[in-house]
Amino acid sequence: MEHHVTLDSQQITLPTSGLWPKLPAVGGVIGVVGLGLAFLLQGEDPQRLAFSYLTGFMFWVTIALGGLFFVILHYLARSGWSVVVRRLAEKVAATLPLFAILFLPIPLLFMHDLFHWSDAAAVAHDPLLQHKAPYLNIAFFNLRAVIYFAVWIGLMIYFNRASQKQDASADFGITARLNKRSAPCMILFGLTLNFAAVDWMMTLDPHWFSTIFGVYTFAGCVIAIFATLILMSLRLQRRGVLEGVVTGEHYHDMGKMLFGFVVFWAYIGFSQFMLIWYANIPEETIWFDHRWHNGWQPVSILLAVGHFAIPFFWLISQPAKRSRFAMTAGALWLLFMHYVDIYWLVMPTPVPSGDHHAMVAQAFQPAATDIACWLGIGGLFVAYLGHLLGQGSLVPKADPRLAESLTFESV
């Protein structure tokens, strides 16, 4: 069933009133003020700023990476229903170049505060770190980061350009070609995401390793993008945009994906925990030990309950997935829990402390710089996203499967 559909331009372009057109300015101000405050507030503790910055960075970059995943998955699965929200995901993914810039402070300023393995003196006394040095050294770490961003931005440009070209040409060949190329692209994405998660978060504790760590981070990415897409569509619809385009059927399906990946996250998180708990080898259990003491125990429990049990029952029913209120609350809550999850991964890292520079895991102690970095990076992300949303159509208006997506029924 291929037939041409025409949508009103009001339905598919950013509203000209309200907050949407002001996002670049508002987000920009919040971004600059937030990051400025973060540097002012760091006070005596520049190391804390490094961890705050990494937490904020990882929270927002996982949303953008989720967007890239959604776009590749859309073509890989030859999906029809998701055409109406794909452009939103493309725009979220298009913020990746911003993150390439926002990444810079990590190798330039925060390297030694974050990564114990980057300290030559520490490596000299540590046979294990010497053993890992061929991989864990600053030059190779930086090179890998360059490769990750090159791959991500390359993939994003490849898919987004083709999609935008189709707006004008309505060429089915583009969809067919992207369908075919999406498989190797997905492999590239999976590998780079996995290694990036290991590099940027797992090596904070360079003695510890978990082969499922990348998958765990990936689960967070997918939850984050579906929550973001649901919130973006719902907010846009309050202004009449996407009205009659994104319907209850699409929310139902996005809700199913969100629910499914909540369960997937729990499955992966528990798999990681159970194997380590069962084997009970000190070099592995220490990671969970850090997350069970010094104030972290409630956070760990909050994750199990708030990132799994509550959203599981909240999102399980059909009426909830079709209710604007339930989906808004569920998506907002899961984004908050995603932040808690990243915080829980990054913060309880052992850092040299005291007179003897013994490695002690950081206690649970929220700091002003945490919020400032979250706001700062988020502000810049929202500003750039707002700018991108203002350019062109919010729906791939000539996609050959748009008609199918518009009349989609979720069963």
Next chain:
Amino acid sequence: MLAEFPDPETLMHACAKVRDAGFTCWDAHTPFPVHGLDKAMGLKRSMVSAFVLILGLSGAAAGMLLQYWTSALAYPIVISGKPFFSWPAFVPIMFECGVLGGAIGAVLGMLLLGGLPRHHHALFNSEAFSRVSDDAFFISIEAQDPKYDAETTHAFLDGIGAQAIEKVMED
């Protein structure tokens, strides 16, 4: 009373009219799933999901109880220094039992709510009805429906676009 319709679209409109006419003991029969037919027929949401949830949770609970009983009560053996009731070790089996319970709930719920198994139905006495799994679309209205009346129902079905109408007897 069995009425045949030429295509899904007429069937859908006819269903909406049967629904609005207030019939209760009736059904629509198609060779393939027709989207939107449940709405046109005025069907409520299926309760199968409730069966799945309840049996799924019961399965998970039963899995946990069984392991608690075997590991902590019946055969308390110390394994790798863990407590007898080591719940994290029980979660995978609890999960599997939950999935099993949910699957059984889905099948049982479908059978119960669909009135199955049932080895015969009067409609199979109709020659035309054998085409329902091939290319024909039907609405059947039972004689036990309070609004049913041989003549007026016949005229009603005729009026909403039926191609052919026949009376199907119980034996």
